[in-house]
Amino acid sequence: MERIIAVANQKGGVGKTTTAINLSASLAELGKKVLVIDLDPQGNTTSGFGIEKNEPENTIYEMLIGDASVEECILHQVVEGLDLIPSNVNLSGAEIELIGVDRKEYILKDQIAKVQDEYDYVLIDCPPSLSMLTVNAMTTASSVLVPIQCEYYALEGLSQLIYTINLVKERLNPDLQMEGVVFTMYDARTNLSLQVVENVKNNLQQNIYKTIIPRNVRLAEAPSHGLPINQYDPRSAGAESYRLLAEEVIQYQREEQV
Structure with missing residues (x-):
């Protein structure tokens, strides 16, 4: 059963x-067939995989407005085992x-339905807003993964996001689940990071x-080289962390199926 994660x-x-970049690359490294959809007009996932944003003839934008089919938009084997539907600034229109x-x-759901059987995982990088693009991602997805930065305002806006997820579930996609929360940018040297993690755990009734x-x-350097962290520096703490997260995501799916 393929899994679509927004x-x-x-x-x-x-x-x-x-x-989005490093979890998908780590899933591919573990032998999974992965499709990444860049649904952010900034196109940072696209450039993070070493694709010049304005180079592809067809992007997610052409697909959404009906100028190209999903098959015409997929860039194959961007990384071994990983395909990409790219994005650029045109998407903002x-x-x-x-x-x-x-x-x-x-x-998006109708288009992705044509190819999703070819993949174990489809990951959608959403724009940083609760827009029609994000709604399209959530109607397509089976679950939503929420990265939370370990900083003081971490919980701010999270209740709004959960409200949107519940609204989409209620009205558009009854199968949508909250995949869970993953903490990012953790700094072990600060008490604040630790406090944020504890605070979220205490206040959030979600899988963490x-x-x-x-x-x-x-991890911060890798995108400027157009490489996921497991290729840029396979032994770094960032690469190890995303490998562990990928294993956890796979394990979580097994538990869900039991």
Whole structure:
């Protein structure tokens, strides 16, 4: 059974794209067939895999407005075992162009349904806003993974995101689940990081992944080289953490199926 995971948080700078890139690359490294969908107009997931944003002839934008099929938009084997549907700034106009379109909340779902059987995992990197693009991701997904930065305002906006997830579940996608929360940018030297983790655990009735992603220089450097961390520096703390998270995601699925 393929799994479609939306990586979402309407707060920017929480490690959402970093998680989408490196979790998907780690799943591919573990032998899974993975499709990554860059649904953010900034296109950082696209460039993070070494693809020049304006190079692909067809992107997620062309697919959403009906100018290209999903098959025409997929870039194959960007990393071994991993395909990508790229994005660029054109996507920022899609919201307006989709006004008045029938079933506009389901455009992505209908397209991805044609290819999802070919993959074990589909990961969608959502934009940092609760927009029509994010709603499309959530109607397509089976679950939502929320990266949370270990900082003072971590919980701010999270209740709004959970409200949106519940609303989509109620009205558009009854199968949608909260995959869980993953902590990012953890700094073991500060008490604050520890307090944030404890605070979220105490206040959130959600699955929280045991793996915590550390604040890591190599992790921050990797996107500028167009490589996921497991290729840029396979032995770094960041690479090890995302491998552990990938194993946990796979394990979580096994437990769900039991």
